[in-house]
Amino acid sequence: MSKGRFGKYGGQYVPEIVMPVLTELEAAYEKYKNDLEFLAELRKYYVEYAGRPTLLYYAEKLTKHYGGAKIFLKREDLLHTGAHKINNALGQVLLAKRMGKNRVIAETGAGQHGVATATVAALFGMECKVFMGAVDMERQKLNVFRMKLLGAEVVPVTTGTSTLKDATSEAIRYWAAHIEDAHYIIGSAVGPHPYPTMVRDFQSVIGKEIREQIKEEAGGRLDYLIACVGGGSNAIGTFYEFRNDESVKKFGVEAAGRGPAVGDNAQTLSNPESRPGVLHGAYSYLAQDEDGQVIEVYSISAGLDYPGVGPEHAMFHEEGIVKYVGINDKEAIDAFQLLCREEGIIPAVESSHALAYLEKLMPNTKKDEVVVVTLSGRGDKDVQQVAKVLGEEI
Amino acid sequence: MSRLQNKFNELQSGNKKGLVIYLTAGIPNADGTLEAVKAAVDNGADVIELGIPFSDPMADGPVIQAASYEAIQKGMTLKKVLELVREIRKFTQVPILGMGYINVMLNYGFEKLAVDAKTAGLDGFIIPDVPHEESGDMKKVCKEQGLHLVEFVTPGTTDQRISETCTTADGFIYCVSVNGVTGVRKIDYSPINKVIEHVKKQTDIPCAVGFGIGSPEAAVDAAQRADAVIVGSAVVRLVMENKLDEAGKLIGDIRHALDKKVN
Numbered sequence: 001m002s003k004g005r006f007g008k009y010g011g012q013y014v015p016e017i018v019m020p021v022l023t024e025l026e027a028a029y030e031k032y033k034n035d036l037e038f039l040a041e042l043r044k045y046y047v048e049y050a051g052r053p054t055l056l057y058y059a060e061k062l063t064k065h066y067g068g069a070k071i072f073l074k075r076e077d078l079l080h081t082g083a084h085k086i087n088n089a090l091g092q093v094l095l096a097k098r099m100g101k102n103r104v105i106a107e108t109g110a111g112q113h114g115v116a117t118a119t120v121a122a123l124f125g126m127e128c129k130v131f132m133g134a135v136d137m138e139r140q141k142l143n144v145f146r147m148k149l150l151g152a153e154v155v156p157v158t159t160g161t162s163t164l165k166d167a168t169s170e171a172i173r174y175w176a177a178h179i180e181d182a183h184y185i186i187g188s189a190v191g192p193h194p195y196p197t198m199v200r201d202f203q204s205v206i207g208k209e210i211r212e213q214i215k216e217e218a219g220g221r222l223d224y225l226i227a228c229v230g231g232g233s234n235a236i237g238t239f240y241e242f243r244n245d246e247s248v249k250k251f252g253v254e255a256a257g258r259g260p261a262v263g264d265n266a267q268t269l270s271n272p273e274s275r276p277g278v279l280h281g282a283y284s285y286l287a288q289d290e291d292g293q294v295i296e297v298y299s300i301s302a303g304l305d306y307p308g309v310g311p312e313h314a315m316f317h318e319e320g321i322v323k324y325v326g327i328n329d330k331e332a333i334d335a336f337q338l339l340c341r342e343e344g345i346i347p348a349v350e351s352s353h354a355l356a357y358l359e360k361l362m363p364n365t366k367k368d369e370v371v372v373v374t375l376s377g378r379g380d381k382d383v384q385q386v387a388k389v390l391g392e393e394i
Numbered sequence: 395m396s397r398l399q400n401k402f403n404e405l406q407s408g409n410k411k412g413l414v415i416y417l418t419a420g421i422p423n424a425d426g427t428l429e430a431v432k433a434a435v436d437n438g439a440d441v442i443e444l445g446i447p448f449s450d451p452m453a454d455g456p457v458i459q460a461a462s463y464e465a466i467q468k469g470m471t472l473k474k475v476l477e478l479v480r481e482i483r484k485f486t487q488v489p490i491l492g493m494g495y496i497n498v499m500l501n502y503g504f505e506k507l508a509v510d511a512k513t514a515g516l517d518g519f520i521i522p523d524v525p526h527e528e529s530g531d532m533k534k535v536c537k538e539q540g541l542h543l544v545e546f547v548t549p550g551t552t553d554q555r556i557s558e559t560c561t562t563a564d565g566f567i568y569c570v571s572v573n574g575v576t577g578v579r580k581i582d583y584s585p586i587n588k589v590i591e592h593v594k595k596q597t598d599i600p601c602a603v604g605f606g607i608g609s610p611e612a613a614v615d616a617a618q619r620a621d622a623v624i625v626g627s628a629v630v631r632l633v634m635e636n637k638l639d640e641a642g643k644l645i646g647d648i649r650h651a652l653d654k655k656v657n
Contacts, residue, residue: 002527013496013523015453016546017573159459160449169450177574179550278497279450291471292501293449
């Protein structure tokens, strides 16, 4: 009876109140996911508003730096609002419109998904409420103001640890009380069915474009794919298209933070300590203590410090389809600086985790091989924090 | 017949409405919870819903969220909740249901939990983040141990889901009065009353209304169609503030109002 399973992961672990609206959402998504008019409209906004397709850029200097496989960057950082989050926000807002909803709600950690949601809400004239942990609001003042400029109401969440997981719980609670007219635009490939599938489908444009573009750029040769994993939406969008291509080795990079101790990192799959559990409606891997309480995780990147991970990643992990690895704060900051200097591109700190994995991978690659790294977002939002880490005052 | 079924039969034959009192385990502390259970039973509670704290209680409003958080800070765990149940069984045979979120239970191991819970003297579970679709395995395990697994209906539950729930429901049906989370507020009970009428046509299993009920007046209002009312946040707030006398008085007043209204 349980729906939306990826192997044994996924499902719909939500209060009964939310079930009717999940059923409604599932029906709407089933109806429109192959609807030509819906897909054409989505395509139109991807192209004319968000800036798709994004470039597959040959990073020649970075390639020379490592002296191994050819490195290409999938430039999701060039999208409107500066990250891949807009792919999902546009898809969901178009669906919400067809469902007759007149307002959208969202949770946000670093603020990127909140900004993407506020953006599409402005574009489609919808009321928008974004739930954000009070601690995160303090850390990400700029994005809070961006959301306000875009007409969204940012609701501070002060329960629990006052971070992303609490903001997500609060968004679900608010949704439960406003199911008639509100659509919840979840920001990652997490949550109850149909969200992990729907978000993956909207993000899988990334992998599909890579497939097409790599034909032109490298004669179709592709050996390695790398993407960072928090909840895992840019990664699932990158990997899904290639899930059956065994010759393409796929690496999901989690945040190893400041060390292996519990609470010092955000590794849900690459940490031998973490085990499956239920958070925010899905059965997946989870950072939890011995009593089953969800723990507050840490990363220098606010976009990666979520204690759960999308259920499809849990399945990919277990089946060995993707290898999940950890990159710590320092390695990520080094990679951030390297890309700035070698390529003149300022990457998001989240994406810098994916870039940092090149240090480990490249020595084992050959010159005729091809690696694609998904650059999920741009780093303008992070420069202040990086300056602080590097001891610069700005 | 279980303690819970006996209790509802007794209420029915006495033409009385049932009163279910929710208390968060570990609030104000472990010993204080025992005191709170005593006070609830002494003042007329028919069933105790014992809250198992979880870090991310999705279906709960501010009061129970805060209680849950505080209980975890004070070291309450599922294992200790079961110890509390053993202690409670030393002074009362009131039916007790463990109310908690599934992650904590899966972490303990659901089959082991069912065995340990039965041994400790628990009568069943209420798991708000396990809807009908996900409850199959747990229902089986609970049944084997003779434990109840309570199911939910809400004002938005479709007729088809109501029928499905009626065929598998066990113990009582938790009728959520309003779309939203737990916490005291003014509620129009007519939507859930319609659902209850629908349920009553299909099953004899008792219906208990919960969410939002915090006063004798609200309890009477909520109990029109239902067999019992569930009171949580209003009591928990007082227990958190160490106002056990006031909590006891509130429970007594609700009991009195329910009895007066019916008789």
